[in-house]
Amino acid sequence: MNTDNFVTIRTYHDHIVGELxxxxxxxxxxxxxRFEEMHSMLPTENVEIKVHESDVDAALEIIEAQENI
Structure with a gap:
């Protein structure tokens, strides 16, 4: 997948919340x-969520609504 037009919109330290x-x-x-730096077999602490640049506003709106629940 070409990731040139994808941007990071959130980084979660909780792997489960990131996956949700x-x-x-x-x-x-x-x-x-999802982007994770894999340096070991253990789950990483940070999960970066990347979306296409055309979807940033919609994605942030959805995430912010979920975070406020």
């Missing part, structure tokens, strides 16, 4: 992927 947000965005039809 990715699922919410994916279910809303937003092109999204």
């Amino acid at each position: 947000m990715i699922s919410v965005l994916h279910n809303a039809g937003i092109r999204v992927f």
Whole structure:
């Protein structure tokens, strides 16, 4: 996947919350992927959520609504 037009909109330190947000965005039809720096076999502490630059505003609106629940 060409990631040139994708930007990081959030970084979560909680792996589970990051995965939940990715699922919410994916279910809303937003092109999204997770970026993790993998240096070991253990789960990473940071999960970066990247979306296509054309979806940034919609993705942030969805995430902010979920974070306020």
